[in-house]
Amino acid sequence: MALAIRLSRGGRKKRPFYRIVVADKRMPRDGRYIEKLGTYNPLLADNNEQRVQLVEERVKYWLEQGAKPSERVAIFLGKAGLIEMPAQPNRPKKSEPGEKAKMLLADKEEKRQAAEEAAKAAEEEAKAAAEAPAEEAAAEEAPAEEEKAAE
Numbered sequence: 001m002a003l004a005i006r007l008s009r010g011g012r013k014k015r016p017f018y019r020i021v022v023a024d025k026r027m028p029r030d031g032r033y034i035e036k037l038g039t040y041n042p043l044l045a046d047n048n049e050q051r052v053q054l055v056e057e058r059v060k061y062w063l064e065q066g067a068k069p070s071e072r073v074a075i076f077l078g079k080a081g082l083i084e085m086p087a088q089p090n091r092p093k094k095s096e097p098g099e100k101a102k103m104l105l106a107d108k109e110e111k112r113q114a115a116e117e118a119a120k121a122a123e124e125e126a127k128a129a130a131e132a133p134a135e136e137a138a139a140e141e142a143p144a145e146e147e148k149a150a151e
Contacts, residue, residue, distance in 0.1 A: 002026070003067035005059070005077075007040060008033060017041055020054065020073055022062045037062065040076065052076050 002025040009030055011017035018040040021033035038054035045051070059082055063069075069077055071086070078085035097105070 003034070003062065003065065004070060005037065005062060005067045005073050006070040007072060015043065017043075020052075020076070022067050035062070052080070054080055054082070056080070056082060 003022055004025045005020065005022050006029070007018040008021045008023070009016060009018055019033075019036050020038040020040060022035050022037060023031075023033035027033065035058065037059050038052065040052050041050065054076070059077065063083065069083070074083065074086040075088065077083045
């Protein structure tokens with residue numbers, strides 16, 4: 001018989017609560033199980049002691065009997081120090097944003113670049129406008145000085 005240590009869902013809609021159970025692999029997720037080994041409450045904070053509770057001696061017993069933990073349960077057991085911490089695979093496609101989100105991000109980036117270019121253009125125009133009156137003022141002062149010198 002192939003044994004698995006896995007999560008069995010309980011709780012109501014939108015309020016999950018899981019039992020950590022040892023079950024025959026062929027049984028349904030929430031179906032018949034051999035023994036309850038602990039609980040997992042994902043609604044509690046990560047640092048809360050009540051989030052994951054395990055009966056360590058029974059977990060060790062079932063691991064010796066050849067039960068294979070699921071990926072999520074293996075992480076719990078690794079954090080508890082009962083088994084070596086498993087390698088957690090990187091799933092870039094799963095965390096990748098959808099097509100609509102990508103389009104929205106691209107539009108946002110285009111708008112940001114256009115705003116930057118407009119700000120640079122306005123800044124350059126302001127510098128040019130600031131330099132032009134200074135040149136005009138200098139040009140106006142020069143004839144005035146010449147007139148004073150002529151008198």
